[in-house]
Amino acid sequence: MDNSVVSLMLDSFWKILKPGLQMTIPLTLLSFAFALVIATVTALVQEAKIPVLRQLARFYIWVIRGTPLLVQLFVVFYGLPSLGILIEPFPAAVLVFSINEGAYSAETIRAAIESVPRGQLEAGECVGMSWLQTMWRIILPQALRTAFPTLFNSLISMVKDTSLAANITVTEMFMQTQRIVARTYEPLVLYIEVGIIYLLMCTILTKVQAWGEKKLNARGYQRSAA
Amino acid sequence: MTTILKFNDIRKSFGELDVLKGIGLEVNKGDVVAILGPSGSGKTTLLRCLNFLERADSGSIVFDGVQYDAAKATKKEIRALRMKTAFVFQNYNLFANKTAVENVMEGLVTARRVRKEEAKAKALETLEKVGMLDWANHYPIQLSGGQQQRVAIARAIATNPDIIFFDEPTSALDPELTGEVLSVMKTLAQEGMTMLVVTHEMKFARQVATRTVFMENGVIVEEGPTKEVFEHPREKRTQEFINRMEMDDF
Numbered sequence: 126m127d128n129s130v131v132s133l134m135l136d137s138f139w140k141i142l143k144p145g146l147q148m149t150i151p152l153t154l155l156s157f158a159f160a161l162v163i164a165t166v167t168a169l170v171q172e173a174k175i176p177v178l179r180q181l182a183r184f185y186i187w188v189i190r191g192t193p194l195l196v197q198l199f200v201v202f203y204g205l206p207s208l209g210i211l212i213e214p215f216p217a218a219v220l221v222f223s224i225n226e227g228a229y230s231a232e233t234i235r236a237a238i239e240s241v242p243r244g245q246l247e248a249g250e251c252v253g254m255s256w257l258q259t260m261w262r263i264i265l266p267q268a269l270r271t272a273f274p275t276l277f278n279s280l281i282s283m284v285k286d287t288s289l290a291a292n293i294t295v296t297e298m299f300m301q302t303q304r305i306v307a308r309t310y311e312p313l314v315l316y317i318e319v320g321i322i323y324l325l326m327c328t329i330l331t332k333v334q335a336w337g338e339k340k341l342n343a344r345g346y347q348r349s350a351a
Numbered sequence: 352m353t354t355i356l357k358f359n360d361i362r363k364s365f366g367e368l369d370v371l372k373g374i375g376l377e378v379n380k381g382d383v384v385a386i387l388g389p390s391g392s393g394k395t396t397l398l399r400c401l402n403f404l405e406r407a408d409s410g411s412i413v414f415d416g417v418q419y420d421a422a423k424a425t426k427k428e429i430r431a432l433r434m435k436t437a438f439v440f441q442n443y444n445l446f447a448n449k450t451a452v453e454n455v456m457e458g459l460v461t462a463r464r465v466r467k468e469e470a471k472a473k474a475l476e477t478l479e480k481v482g483m484l485d486w487a488n489h490y491p492i493q494l495s496g497g498q499q500q501r502v503a504i505a506r507a508i509a510t511n512p513d514i515i516f517f518d519e520p521t522s523a524l525d526p527e528l529t530g531e532v533l534s535v536m537k538t539l540a541q542e543g544m545t546m547l548v549v550t551h552e553m554k555f556a557r558q559v560a561t562r563t564v565f566m567e568n569g570v571i572v573e574e575g576p577t578k579e580v581f582e583h584p585r586e587k588r589t590q591e592f593i594n595r596m597e598m599d600d601f
């Protein structure tokens with residue numbers, strides 16, 4: 126490799142990583158945390174078979190899973206202002222990513238809840254707990270254990286998907302890279318470099334996932350076999 | 352003698368299949384009632400209807416002086432009834448994400464708002480009673496079937512229920528493990544706990560049950576003091592069933 130390539134990579138590394146730390150990671154973590162809350166509520170509403178809310182939940186999942194994430198970003202960021210709703214780029218991105226991931230994770234969590242043996246709920250109700258108490262304390266912890274690998278995969282995907290936020294002017298890693306490319310005319314090197322940084326982040330997350338699963342197993346959680 | 356549970360004309364069908372065809376019984380405080388009957392006669396369904404795990408189609412239940420409509424009881428009524436009853440399942444159903452002691456505490460802390468330290472003391476005391484104190488911090492998957500069932504019994508008695516329903520508590524166990532569970536149940540019986548026990552253990556029924564009920568095809572064929580039902584059954588079908596079961600015991 127010739128020297129100029131190495132020095133270009135070294136020079137730009139921090140410039141690309143900085144928005145990664147300041148934007149990509151907070152965007153991912155915030156969005157995923159909200160998504161988990163949305164997903165849990167959406168899954169519970171369906172399990173509880175609450176009439177109208179249940180249909181709403183199905184409708185939400187149907188719409189979100191049937192439309193591209195990029196379209197959802199554009200509707201919120203470029204579309205809503207014409208209704209007088211203006212949202213800053215970063216909050217708009219958090220909003221869209223949470224709602225989007227919430228729909229997918231809701232299905233993951235619902236499937237996991239249904240894989241917990243029925244006897245767990247019955248046993249909870251027989252000791253006097255309400256449906257919600259049993260769900261919260263007995264069923265959900267077991268379901269989340271089952272769903273853990275799938276949810277973690279979604280988190281890893283989300284790290285990469287946040288690059289789409291560049292389209293709504295969020296200065297995350299990818300947009301930053303584009304800017305440097307515009308100045309230096311070195312697309313190959315720089316895009317590979319940002320790719321490597323995404324790869325690093327995802328590799329760290331994969332390690333965290335393995336560690337998390339080990340922890341959960343040690344706590345006696347077993348993945349219910351259906 | 353005071354009546355603790357009385358139910359009347361309980362009916363339940365699953366689609367076309369009439370499983371319970373009008374069942375009634377009166378249970379006194381301190382009774383240990385063995386419910387016998389061939390597979391598919393509706394024994395499990397009956398217990399589940401009494402605790403509203405299954406909704407009966409019709410019938411009435413009087414428990415601890417309060418009347419419940421077996422088909423239409425409200426959530427609140429059902430919860431009130433469950434606060435004073437307990438259920439021991441054939442396959443234990445211990446909370447998989449909780450240790451033995453946490454399993455026993457759950458009904459106290461979450462459902463009855465007992466203070467944590469108090470609940471823990473009570474839970475350890477009940478675990479000791481069923482011989483599981485040394486396993487208090489183990490998760491269900493780390494326990495044998497017999498140990499799990501003893502924890503399940505501890506969970507059932509920790510809340511001081513007025514009655515415990517047992518649905519074949521030993522039939523998922525290897526023969527060498529049934530003894531430990533039956534002996535715990537025997538101790539409870541001696542202490543005056545009211546129990547309704549669906550079982551295939553003839554010896555246990557004979558020795559421990561104060562009364563025995565024989566069910567077949569969704570009806571009670573015969574019921575009475577255990578000694579009478581076993582030694583002088585009025586119905587031929589009861590006699591045949593008991594003979595067949597006791598043959599199997601050898």
Ligand SMILES: Nc1ncnc2c1ncn2[C@@H]1O[C@H](COP(=O)(O)OP(=O)(O)OP(=O)(O)O)[C@@H](O)[C@H]1O
Pocket residue numbers: 365368370388389390391392393394395396397
């Ligand atoms: N949820 C259900 N849906 C449909 N049929 C059911 C259901 N539960 C039980 N049954 C049927 O009702 C009948 C009675 O079942 P139940 O489990 O009460 O019998 P049991 O006396 O407990 O039998 P066993 O000794 O085998 O446990 C059976 O024919 C069974 O297949």
Ligand SMILES: [Mg+2]
Pocket residue numbers: 394395396518519
């Ligand atoms: Mg049964």
